[in-house]
Amino acid sequence: MFSEDQIERYSRHIILKEVGGKGQRKLLDGSVLIIGAGGLGSPAALYLAAAGVGTVGIADADVVAVSNLQRQVIHHTPDLGKPKVESAREKMEAINPDVKVVTYKSWVRADNIAGIIEGYDFVIDGTDNFAAKFLINDACVLAGKPYSHGGILHFIGQTMTVLPGESPCYRCIFPNPPPPGAIPTCAQAGVLGVLPGTIGTIQATEAIKFLLGVGKLLTGRLLMYDAEGMDFYASPIARNRRCPICGENPTITALHDEEGAMNACDLG
Amino acid sequence: MIPGSSRFRGFFCFGDIRQSVRRMEDVMEITVNGERKTVGSASILGLLRELDIDPGRVAVELNMEILPKSNYETTGLNDGDRIEIVHFVGGG
Numbered sequence: 001m002f003s004e005d006q007i008e009r010y011s012r013h014i015i016l017k018e019v020g021g022k023g024q025r026k027l028l029d030g031s032v033l034i035i036g037a038g039g040l041g042s043p044a045a046l047y048l049a050a051a052g053v054g055t056v057g058i059a060d061a062d063v064v065a066v067s068n069l070q071r072q073v074i075h076h077t078p079d080l081g082k083p084k085v086e087s088a089r090e091k092m093e094a095i096n097p098d099v100k101v102v103t104y105k106s107w108v109r110a111d112n113i114a115g116i117i118e119g120y121d122f123v124i125d126g127t128d129n130f131a132a133k134f135l136i137n138d139a140c141v142l143a144g145k146p147y148s149h150g151g152i153l154h155f156i157g158q159t160m161t162v163l164p165g166e167s168p169c170y171r172c173i174f175p176n177p178p179p180p181g182a183i184p185t186c187a188q189a190g191v192l193g194v195l196p197g198t199i200g201t202i203q204a205t206e207a208i209k210f211l212l213g214v215g216k217l218l219t220g221r222l223l224m225y226d227a228e229g230m231d232f233y234a235s236p237i238a239r240n241r242r243c244p245i246c247g248e249n250p251t252i253t254a255l256h257d258e259e260g261a262m263n264a265c266d267l268g
Numbered sequence: 269m270i271p272g273s274s275r276f277r278g279f280f281c282f283g284d285i286r287q288s289v290r291r292m293e294d295v296m297e298i299t300v301n302g303e304r305k306t307v308g309s310a311s312i313l314g315l316l317r318e319l320d321i322d323p324g325r326v327a328v329e330l331n332m333e334i335l336p337k338s339n340y341e342t343t344g345l346n347d348g349d350r351i352e353i354v355h356f357v358g359g360g
Contacts, residue, residue, distance in 0.1 A: 040360045128360035151357030158357045173327045173334060178356045182324040186359040196360070222354050233301055235352040238332040 006098065010052055018214045024052060028098060030211035031055035033117055035108055035136055036126030037062070037084035039196030040150045042074035044124050044204040049092035049099045051208055056092060059104035059116055060084045071193035108132055110255040113139040122207045123147035126200060128186070130177040131261035137162070137170035138255055141245050146210055148203040148218075154189045155228040157199035160218055160237070161206045164246065167219035172240035172247075177261035195227050298349045313340040315351070327354050 002010070002021065013019040013027075030053050034041045037060035048056050062084050064075045072084075079087040085103035092101050104116055108127070113135055117123055123145055125136045133149065140147040141164040149170050150159040162169045202223070209215045221234040245252040295308050300319075309315040312335060316323050328335050329352040335343055345351075 036360050038360050126360045128358070130356070130358045133358060151359060153357050153359040156355070156357055158354070173329075173354060174356060175336075178358075179324050182322065183356050183358055191359055222352075224354065235301060235329070235354050236332065237329060237334075237352070237354075240334045242334070242336065 006052075009096075009098075013051070019212060023212045023214070026211050026213070027052050027208065028054040030122075031057065031120045032122045032124060032207045032211070033057035033059065033120040034124045034126055035059045035116075035132070036128060037072070037074065037088045038068065038126060038128055039071045039152060039191070039193075040126030040200035040203060041088070041124070042072045043197045043200035044126060044207070045074055045088050045092055046095065047201060047204040048207060049095045049101075051204075052096060052098050053208070053211065054098065055100045055102060055120075057102040057104065057116070057120060058085050058088050058092075059106060059108060060088075061105055061107045071191065071196050073197065108135060108139075110135060110257045113255065114143065117143060117145055120145070122210050124200075124203045124207060125149050126203070129261065130183075131258040133170065134177055134258045134261060135255065138245055138252060140164060141169050141171075142253075142255065148206045150199045150203050152191055152196050152199055153184070153186055155192050155195065155226060157195050157225040157227070158222055159199050159202050159206075159225075160222045161210075163217070163219050167217075168237045168239045169243065169246050171245050171252075172243040173222065173237055175240075175242070175244050177258050180260050192227055195225075198225060198227070296345055296347045296349075298345060298347070298351060300351045301353060307345070310344055311341055312343045312345065312351075315345060316340065316353070319353075321353065325356055327356075328352070329354070 010024045013024050014021055032048055032053050034044050037058050064079045064082050064084055064087055068075055074091050075087045083105050085105050089101040089103055092099055117139055123140055127133055144164045146163050148161050206218055220237055222237050223234045225232050241248045295306050297306050309318045312328055323340055331350050
């Protein structure tokens with residue numbers, strides 16, 4: 001049952017035939033983990049909290065730095081020096097007291113990620129480096145956990161939703177991380193501050209659609225966004241039978257850290 | 269840059285590429301990231317070079333099959349091929 005406040009708060013959802021009271025209940029009963037409280041994680045966390053996703057987990061070991069504020073909109077100037085997960089928690093709780101926020105002040109690693117993602121319905125990758133992106137893919141595929149991949153650099157963003165065992169995973173496309181030094185970092189190349197707002201919001205949209213069980217997820221398509229040319233293109237992607245983790249003869253059967261997959265986007 | 273984006277579409281306006289394509293008798297029409305292109309390259313590696321794309325920064329899917337990087341040089345192009353070129357984008 002909903003309280004009077006909840007009926008009012010979620011009225012614009014409840015009136016949607018695709019959501020309704022039942023859908024809002026699914027959101028309130030749902031749980032989403034956001035890994036990375038940076039550019040992508042900020043809009044995702046804000047919108048999931050506003051939408052009334054009942055449990056939002058957020059993982060990040062970092063503290064808020066002044067160079068973050070150009071794009072990491074969940075963190076404000078008075079938050080400088082504060083752990084990002086605490087800053088994020090305060091904003092999410094302020095937006096919506098219905099939301100239970102669970103914080104993990106830690107980087108994800110091969111030895112802790114399985115325990116962190118366990119129990120969540122959906123995972124959002126908002127991390128800033130290839131080591132974490134490959135680890136999140138591996139952990140979610142091995143656990144059968146649906147997740148959203150996201151990446152940003154310069155004026156370019158990309159995202160794809162992965163339903164393990166059903167749709168292509170990140171390693172289906174990229175079996176291994178890029179060679180060290182092949183891809184410039186955000187600190188080197190820069191990133192348009194508004195760019196993660198677009199990609200992180202798409203990731204939150206996918207999480208909400210997944211919880212609701214409505215619509216068509218961004219599976220089997222890698223969506224690429226060029227903010228400079230204002231162009232969206234979704235590359236159709238098939239599962240890769242040679243995929244090292246979800247292919248016919250997987251070579252990755254346990255989690256490992258991708259040593260040498262350098263920080264792609266020193267977002268601090 | 270995103271192949272297939274407006275930025276990518278400009279690649280074929282480069283004068284030197286257009287001339288080299290014109291000289292080739294064996295040009296092909298393929299689709300790259302949803303855009304029909306006429307190209308002169310005989311292999312995936314040649315196509316990436318023609319497009320000025322570093323093979324280390326991308327994955328290539330040919331007719332809905334992701335190609336191992338080791339096959340870029342030996343995989344030929346055929347008229348009507350559908351190619352997707354996707355970049356590593358690692359920031360967040």
